[in-house]
Amino acid sequence: MTLPPPSFGSAGEHRLQQYLGTAHRAARFYDQQVRPHLTPEMRDFIGRQAMVFLATADSRGECDASFRAGPPGFVHVIDDRTLAYPEFRGNGVMASAGNVIENPHLGMLFVDFTHHHVGLHVNGVAHLYRDWDLRSIHPDLPTDIAPGRSPEMWVHLTIEEAYIHCSKHIPHLEPSPRPTGRDAARPKDSDYFTEPRTTHHPGLP
Structure with a gap:
């Protein structure tokens, strides 16, 4: 049986589906789960x-994964x-937003852990x-x-596809209050993954 050309997914995934014999399963998933818009349930x-x-990825395909958080609804469905x-x-690097300038394709993954x-x-x-332009x-x-903070800019996404990530292997996490006060044994964020710096004094061994 010849399958109709799939309307979702990349050429690479379709080739791999053919190679591994999963094209029919994938076609069912595309038909039943993938939508070119948000359903009311997805919006909620x-x-x-x-x-x-x-x-995100830059124009050469170099990838970056990142994370954003805020109060429920900080991602606003227009x-x-x-x-x-x-x-x-933030730290001024603008890795995700910088990639969007070069390559506007953006993937988002929302996960309900609780x-x-x-x-x-x-x-x-x-x-x-910019905030005022989008408003x-x-x-x-x-x-x-975020009380006391104003957006430097907004990322505006025109949706091409939305689909489920199944519950298998998603861990259960219990929300708890963030500890107040700083753990003295914990390095500061700026030092957490860095090697200790050595100070060089000219003329000293």
């Missing part, structure tokens, strides 16, 4: 999430084909907007997302 799911994992999330002041133990992939084309287009963007 995103509105409940307090974190998301990001995948409509069933569009969402946006804020970028706040209740239903399911994930949602959202892939699409991203553009960067002039979408005045219903949330305000005071």
